[in-house]
Amino acid sequence: MDWLHWIAFAVFIVVFVLGMSMFGIWLERRGVARLQMRPGPNRAGPLGLLQPVADAVKILLKEDIVPERGDRLLHTLAPIVAFVPALMVFAVVPFWRGEGAGLVPDMNIGLVYLVAISSISIVGAFTAGWASNNKYSLMGAMRSMAQMVSYEVPLVLSLVGVALAAGSLSLVRIVEAQSVPFILLQPLGFLVYFLAALAELNRTPFDLLEAESEIVAGYHTEYSGMKFVMFYLGEYTHTLAAAAIGATLFLGGWKGPLLPPFLWFLIKVFALFVVIFWIRGTLPRLRVDQLMAFAWKFLLPLALVNIFLVAVEMSTQSLRTLWVMVAVNIVAGVLAVYLFSRLGRVRGGRVAV
Amino acid sequence: MTRPLAGAEVAEGVQGALPGAGVKGEGGTIWVEARDLLPVARYLKEEPGLAMDCLANLTAVDYLDHFEVVYHLLSIQHNHSLVLKVRLEGREGLGVPSVTPLWKGADLQEREVYDLLGIAFSGHPNLKRILTWEGFPGHALRKDFV
Amino acid sequence: MALRTEPIVLNMGPQHPSTHGVFRMRVTFDGEVIVGLDPVFGYLHRGFDKLAESRTYTQFIPLTDRLDYLASMSNNFGYCLAVERLAGIEVPERAEYIRVIMAEMMRISSHLMAIGFFLNDCGAFFTPLLYMYREREKLLDLFDMVSGQRLTYNYMRIGGVSHDLPPEFLPALRKFVQEMPAFIDEYDQLLAENEILLARSKGVGILPREMAINASASGPVLRASGVKWDLRKKDPYSVYPRFDFDIPTAETGDCYDRYRVKVQEMRQSLRILEQALAQIPEGPVRAEGPHLVRPPRGEVYSRIEAPKGELGFYIVSDGSVAPYRLHVRGPSFINLTALREMCLGWKLADAIAILGSIDIVMGEVDR
Numbered sequence: 001m002d003w004l005h006w007i008a009f010a011v012f013i014v015v016f017v018l019g020m021s022m023f024g025i026w027l028e029r030r031g032v033a034r035l036q037m038r039p040g041p042n043r044a045g046p047l048g049l050l051q052p053v054a055d056a057v058k059i060l061l062k063e064d065i066v067p068e069r070g071d072r073l074l075h076t077l078a079p080i081v082a083f084v085p086a087l088m089v090f091a092v093v094p095f096w097r098g099e100g101a102g103l104v105p106d107m108n109i110g111l112v113y114l115v116a117i118s119s120i121s122i123v124g125a126f127t128a129g130w131a132s133n134n135k136y137s138l139m140g141a142m143r144s145m146a147q148m149v150s151y152e153v154p155l156v157l158s159l160v161g162v163a164l165a166a167g168s169l170s171l172v173r174i175v176e177a178q179s180v181p182f183i184l185l186q187p188l189g190f191l192v193y194f195l196a197a198l199a200e201l202n203r204t205p206f207d208l209l210e211a212e213s214e215i216v217a218g219y220h221t222e223y224s225g226m227k228f229v230m231f232y233l234g235e236y237t238h239t240l241a242a243a244a245i246g247a248t249l250f251l252g253g254w255k256g257p258l259l260p261p262f263l264w265f266l267i268k269v270f271a272l273f274v275v276i277f278w279i280r281g282t283l284p285r286l287r288v289d290q291l292m293a294f295a296w297k298f299l300l301p302l303a304l305v306n307i308f309l310v311a312v313e314m315s316t317q318s319l320r321t322l323w324v325m326v327a328v329n330i331v332a333g334v335l336a337v338y339l340f341s342r343l344g345r346v347r348g349g350r351v352a353v
Numbered sequence: 354m355t356r357p358l359a360g361a362e363v364a365e366g367v368q369g370a371l372p373g374a375g376v377k378g379e380g381g382t383i384w385v386e387a388r389d390l391l392p393v394a395r396y397l398k399e400e401p402g403l404a405m406d407c408l409a410n411l412t413a414v415d416y417l418d419h420f421e422v423v424y425h426l427l428s429i430q431h432n433h434s435l436v437l438k439v440r441l442e443g444r445e446g447l448g449v450p451s452v453t454p455l456w457k458g459a460d461l462q463e464r465e466v467y468d469l470l471g472i473a474f475s476g477h478p479n480l481k482r483i484l485t486w487e488g489f490p491g492h493a494l495r496k497d498f499v
Numbered sequence: 500m501a502l503r504t505e506p507i508v509l510n511m512g513p514q515h516p517s518t519h520g521v522f523r524m525r526v527t528f529d530g531e532v533i534v535g536l537d538p539v540f541g542y543l544h545r546g547f548d549k550l551a552e553s554r555t556y557t558q559f560i561p562l563t564d565r566l567d568y569l570a571s572m573s574n575n576f577g578y579c580l581a582v583e584r585l586a587g588i589e590v591p592e593r594a595e596y597i598r599v600i601m602a603e604m605m606r607i608s609s610h611l612m613a614i615g616f617f618l619n620d621c622g623a624f625f626t627p628l629l630y631m632y633r634e635r636e637k638l639l640d641l642f643d644m645v646s647g648q649r650l651t652y653n654y655m656r657i658g659g660v661s662h663d664l665p666p667e668f669l670p671a672l673r674k675f676v677q678e679m680p681a682f683i684d685e686y687d688q689l690l691a692e693n694e695i696l697l698a699r700s701k702g703v704g705i706l707p708r709e710m711a712i713n714a715s716a717s718g719p720v721l722r723a724s725g726v727k728w729d730l731r732k733k734d735p736y737s738v739y740p741r742f743d744f745d746i747p748t749a750e751t752g753d754c755y756d757r758y759r760v761k762v763q764e765m766r767q768s769l770r771i772l773e774q775a776l777a778q779i780p781e782g783p784v785r786a787e788g789p790h791l792v793r794p795p796r797g798e799v800y801s802r803i804e805a806p807k808g809e810l811g812f813y814i815v816s817d818g819s820v821a822p823y824r825l826h827v828r829g830p831s832f833i834n835l836t837a838l839r840e841m842c843l844g845w846k847l848a849d850a851i852a853i854l855g856s857i858d859i860v861m862g863e864v865d866r
Contacts, residue, residue: 036629139509139531139847204624205695284695285622287848288531355734406712410800410811412826423813425800429712429728436800458715460836461540469548484541484865494548 017090020269021236022052027270028236028277035281056229064225067133074131079227082124083234085117089241093248094172095265110171111163114245115156118200121238122148128231132222143288148200150295155196157303161189161310162249175253183250184326188306188333190250192299197242199295201235204280206291243272298340305336356433357381363403363435370396382436390439391450397426397435398455404430408456413466415496418442420472422449441472444495451477469494506534511850513542519616519854520861531846536839540832543865551825556582556657556792559825564651566810566827567863570609572601573805575655580736581801581812582657586794593782594659595738600672600775601645601654602803603768607679608638609806610719610761613858617758618690620855621699627690634682637675644668658786669776676772683765691759700754704841704853707752714837717830718808720857723760724752730804742774754856761858791820807831807858829863 026041026049033040041048066075092110107113122145129141163169165185166177183190199206223231247253247268254261286294309332313325364378374393375386385393397405410425424437441447451474452459463474464483471492474480482489491498506529513521521542527535547566551559563578564571576598583590590598612635615628639649644665646654654661690696706716711724721728729746731739747763749756794816802811808830815824834857841857842850 032624032626036626037633038629139507143531204622207622280624281626283623284618284693284699286695287699287846289846290698408715409802409809410813410826410828412813412828414815414824425811425813429726432733456715457710457713458833458836460714461832482541484544486541493546 013090014087017087017237017240018233020240021233022056024236024240024270024273025052025055025233027273028280031274031277032281035278056233059224059229059232060226062225064227065222067222070133070222071131074127075222076227078124078128078131079223079230079234080124081127082121083230083237085120085124086234086237086241088117089114089245092171093241093244094175094253095262108168108170108173111159111169111174114171115152115159118155118241119152121234122152128223134222137222144202146288147202147206147291147295150292151196151199151206151299154192154295154299154303155200157300157307158189158193158196159249161186161303161306164307164310164314171248171253175248175255178252178255180322180326181250181252181255185322185329186250186306186310186333187330188302188309188336190246191333191337192303192306193246193250196295196299197246198276198279199291201239201242201276203239203276205283205285207280207285239273239276240269243269243276246272301340302336305332354432355427358403358433358435360384360435363397366400366403367393367396370400382438384438384440387439387441387449391452391455394424394437394452394455397437402431403435404428405435406430408452408458408462409434411452411459411462411466413470413472415470415494417496418444420444420447420470422466422472424452447471448473448475450475451480453477468492471495504529509847519859520864522854522859522861522864524850524854526842526847526850528847533842533845533847533850536842536850538835538838541865543861545866547827547866548825551822553821555820556794556822557790559822560656561651561653564653565862566829566866567609567805567807567831567860568651569612569860570605570806571651572598572654573605573609573803574810575652576602576737577801577803577805577810578812579655579657580803581799581814582792582794584801585797585799585814585816586657586792588658588786588788588792590659590737590786591783592738592780593663594784594786596775596779597660597664597784598655599737599739599742600772600779601660603771603775604638604641604672606768606806607765608635610765611635613806614686614690614758614761617754617852617855617858618696620851621696623696627686630686630689634679641668641671641675644671656785657792658788659784661785663784669779672772673776676769676776679769680766683762683769687762691762697755699848699852700758700856702751703754703845703849704856705751705753706837706841710837710840711752715833716808716837717834718804718806719757719760719764720808720834722747723749723756725750730802730809734802736801736803741778742771744770754852757856757858793818793820802828805830807860807863808834810863827863827866829866831857831859831861831863832866835859835864 029051030040030048041051044050044054066072092107092113125144125148126141129137129144132138162174162182165182166174168174168177247265251268251272253268254265256264309329313328358381360378360380360383362378363383364376367374367376367383371389371392374389376389376393377384397403405426405428407427407429408424409427411423413420413422420441422439422441426435426437428434439449441449449472451463453463454476460478461483463477464480466472467474467480468482468484469492481487485493506527508525508527511524511526513523523539523542525537525539526533545565547562550562554562560575560578563574566574582588611631615631618627619625642652643649645668646652646661706720706724708725711721712726716724717728725748727746727748730736732746744767747760747767749760796816796818798813798815800811800813802809809828810830811828813824813826813828814822817823838854838857841853845853
């Protein structure tokens with residue numbers, strides 16, 4: 001009856017993750033509203049908790065419009081390709097202690113699996129822009145491809161540092177190896193991961209894909225109804241997935257003193273989520289060439305410095321003491337950030353026409 | 354205070370520099386013939402004592418039997434101003450040289466005068482209707498338009 | 500083998516969350532770089548010049564509200580000043596002070612919105628805008644107290660203002676003037692050194708000094724390009740000569756400088772308000788004389804320093820109750836002359852930022 005077991009767990013994951021996404025939507029809307037000194041949604045249900053439900057119901061009742069000369073098949077396929085990988089991330093992230101955690105047996109190449117599936121959603125985004133037969137969508141899709149592909153590189157490199165420190169690619173092992181959370185051990189790695197993840201998620205300050213003030217809504221301009229829900233929810237699910245990966249790899253997963261491990265995990269995930277939307281409410285956005293320059297000239301060298309540092313420390317016996325490593329890494333991290341921010345130029349100039 | 358210049362004085366100065374130009378000073382205004390508009394305007398702009406480097410306003414008025422194109426010039430250097438007018442007889446086929454080579458600020462304003470009053474500006478880089486749509490019948494601000 | 504590419508023409512159309520109203524730009528892109536820009540006007544053209552010819556002078560005042568609808572009383576001010584010059588009407592002193600107080604409050608309100616929306620265009624998703632709105636709400640409450648309206652006030656009349664200030668207005672304004680400098684400092688502290696704002700606006704959309712003067716730019720756009728020209732000092736009107744204030748300018752003329760000039764201007768407006776509050780006399784608020792004004796034959800071109808630039812009214816009168824010809828010189832319209840030159844060579848995001856920094860209101864552009 002193994003397949004029944006699998007189906008039950010798959011349904012459970014989907015429902016649970018979507019529930020968390022909806023809670024995340026509510027949290028973000030109230031949080032950003034409080035940052036802007038306004039109440040936020042507070043009509044639908046107590047404290048506005050049913051607001052995402054109300055939004056979902058409203059959108060589902062809307063007409064599904066496909067542009068006349070757009071490609072119907074691709075138009076329908078794109079949101080699915082963009083949404084499903086986010087769900088798949090939760091298959092390997094460990095929610096609580098022990099073997100068989102993460103609701104499915106432990107994958108001993110968990111990290112590689114994560115990297116592989118997070119790249120699939122890029123294809124979905126580009127397909128959406130192409131299939132809409134709309135110049136705005138096309139420009140949005142072009143930018144999205146460039147951005148997401150560029151930021152994959154520092155993202156993956158920062159994960160390599162974690163794998164080196166933990167000595168394994170399996171997420172369960174990585175959590176168990178964190179006697180000190182890796183954020184202290186590899187502050188540079190966390191910084192690179194966080195910024196690269198923000199860019200992968202199209203979040204401010206890297207959200208020029210959905211820069212409402214520029215290209216209306218980028219690659220999902222022409223979407224309405226159920227397909228739009230998939231993009232919208234997909235974005236929040238992706239955000240939660242990135243926060244979950246960050247919590248697992250850098251904040252110590254389910255580790256924590258008093259509360260049950262499951263609760264600790266949720267607290268850490270939502271802590272990262274709060275930081276993500278806090279940044280959204282505060283900063284303006286970067287221009288596309290500044291974004292590219294940021295990835296290649298700033299994050300990539302920092303990621304390489306991080307890997308180098310960790311590799312040197314892991315191979316030298318004398319440096320392997322925990323607190324020495326923490327101190328050295330923090331100092332080195334601050335120094336590297338300072339140096340690179342002085343040396344690199346993120347601003348492009350006027351092009352002679 | 355922005356000092357309004359006396360038209361007669363300025364007209365004398367213009368006559369001195371460009372003899373034969375059709376200029377006439379009257380109160381605070383200087384009247385110029387349409388054919389002499391560009392050389393006189395260039396003189397007003399480049400003469401160091403006048404230095405009219407800014408075109409503050411460009412408009413036209415429909416006086417039923419003639420039209421007047423009105424230029425309000427301003428000198429940011431010396432803080433004085435001058436009114437320049439061109440009188441066009443009749444109602445059809447009206448044309449005036451464009452001053453866009455001298456003052457870029459005339460660009461959109463001349464298009465507006467063309468659109469709403471039907472005065473053509475020769476030498477304008479892009480003389481199209483600006484406030485009404487392409488193919489609008491007639492010129493809206495004329496006294497005989499509805 | 501070189502890649503054959505084609506430029507793409509994108510229509511940043513009249514319906515767009517960020518073109519400050521119904522403004523259309525047909526932009527030609529080579530990749531992401533702007534190689535051509537063609538603005539299309541006229542989506543909000545209501546025919547002000549024509550409407551003026553069939554209304555009496557007083558009936559036209561509510562229409563002037565709709566020119567720059569974010570700073571309505573400034574338009575009223577400019578128009579009433581023009582008619583008073585034409586008809587030779589003396590305005591009583593208290594009315595002059597009230598007008599200056601209203602004009603400076605409108606300047607603060609307009610600049611708050613301009614900065615807020617500029618940051619919105621740079622991507623800051625409403626947070627700075629809503630902070631600025633918090634202060635603007637206080638100003639709008641004050642305007643509500645005076646004229647019963649929040650947006651289009653119709654408060655000034657030819658010869659003064661329509662009615663006197665309610666007794667609770669001046670104390671409330673005093674309180675506002677005391678609290679506001681702290682808020683401006685708060686905004687400045689949050690925004691002025693923001694890395695991303697600097698990266699987006701420093702050096703972007705430079706308008707050189709010579710081109711600014713030649714293109715008849717005025718207002719904060721001209722002052723940010725290094726020209727110390729402000730009509731309140733250079734060609735003073737009303738009671739401005741009695742106040743002591745500075746003219747902020749900047750050197751480069753990029754988007755960041757235009758933002759800085761607006762912040763400094765708000766501080767100077769607060770200075771003027773303090774002095775006006777201290778000096779305002781008692782007295783009548785409207786000139787004696789017929790309400791149906793019949794100016795003698797003649798013409799006038801009168802201008803004021805509106806928040807967006809030089810707002811001019813050219814009125815030709817033939818002695819009857821309605822003007823023979825009225826032309827509105829809208830500052831936003833003329834400031835857009837140099838838009839193409841400012842945007843060429845930059846990228847899509849910069850075009851929006853540049854347009855936001857010029858600060859246009861379509862009511863003035865299309866009239």
